[in-house]
Every structure is written in structure tokens, then in C-alpha cells.
Amino acid sequence: MDIIFIQGLKTQAIIGIYDWEREKRQPLIFDIDMRLPIGDAAKSDAIKDTVDYKQVSDEIIQLVEASRFELLESLAEAICEHILKQHRAVTSVRLKVSKPQAVSETDTVGLIIERHSA
Template identity: 35%
Template sequence: MDRVLIESLAVDTVIGVYEWERHIQQRLVLDLELATDIRPAARDDDLTLTLDYAAISERIVDFADKHSFGLVETFAERLAAMLREEFAIAWLRLTVRKPGAVPAAAAVGVCIERGEC
């Protein structure tokens, strides 16, 4: 199975469990691997036959803008479910990083895989 990549997609959202975090937007940085068979799209040079990473990226930005969660884990789980449903993605790996959440670390976050490859 082939993989479409979206790397270092930055989104701003309300995320965090502390009261002060519930009133501000914070940046999350996402990396995605999305399983698909790119051969039909490559054969016909046809965007409609593959995963449109621009459309997926726009949907992720919209999702982040319209939702707020306490946990990065919840954000990742709900985003993965939405992407799989709306874009018919059989398998994905999603890494969500929250830069600056821990002063001594560049970022903290989670990496999840959902579906069958």
C-alpha cells in the first residue's frame, strides 16, 4: 500500500486541561501518513483518483478551528475517526505534537495508527 504524506501541518486550536488553556488557542503540529493505492491516479494523472492532500489539510484546519479538547489524545482520536470516515482512508498514522507544553521539551504529543493497511 502506498502512503500520502502531510508533514508538519500547523493548526491553532483550544487544547489543554488547565483553566487558562481553555481561553486561548495553542499551536499543534501534525504529521500524517495516509494509506492508498496511488497507481490509478498516477496512470491517469487524475487527482480525483487519490487522496487530495490539500483538501485533507484544509479539513484538518477547519476541524481544529471548530473543536476544543482537553487532551491531545482526544484531539488525535477524533480527528483520525473523522478523516477515515470523510475521506474513506483505510489506514492512517497520525502524530500530534504540542510544542512548548513542557518547558524542557521541544514538544510532547501522541502518535496513533488506525485501520488496516
């Protein structure tokens, strides 16, 4: 299976369980691998036959900036669900989300999840 990826997508969100995290936006960084067959797109050279990574990036930024989740787990699940629902060619998504300001003693913390279409 082929992979279209987005690496280092940066946006900001209100996210976290602590009061200080609920008061102002903080940066989040996303790495996304979307598995799908690209054979049709390679033959046609047409964007309609693949996934537009700019469109996916814009959708994720909009989703994240509008969200108010407490947990990264909930946000990550919502993003994967959105991609699989809105971009039917995608058979699975691997999402890494980093929250660099969450723990001051680290470069970043976060999680990685992988979800598959039904």
C-alpha cells in the same frame, strides 16, 4: 501499500486540561501518513483517483480550530476518524500531533496513533 503524507501541518486550538490552556489558542503540529493504493491515480493522472492532501489539510485545520477537546488523545481520534470516513480510499492513518507549548522544559510533547478502516 502506498503513503500520501502531510508533514508539519500547523494550526492552533483551545486544548488542554489546565485553566491557562482553556484561555487562548496554542500551536499544534501534525504529521499524517495516509495509506492507500495509488495505482489508479498514477495511470489516470487525475486527482479524483487519489486523496487531495490540500483538501485534507484544510479539513484538519477547520476541525482543529473548531474543537475544544481537553486531551490530545480525543482530538487525534477525531482527526483519524474524519479522514477514514471522508476519504474512503484511505485504508489506514498514522497521526503524530505535537504540542510545543505544553511543557516548557521540552521542545515538544505529543502522541502518535494509527487507525485502520473497518
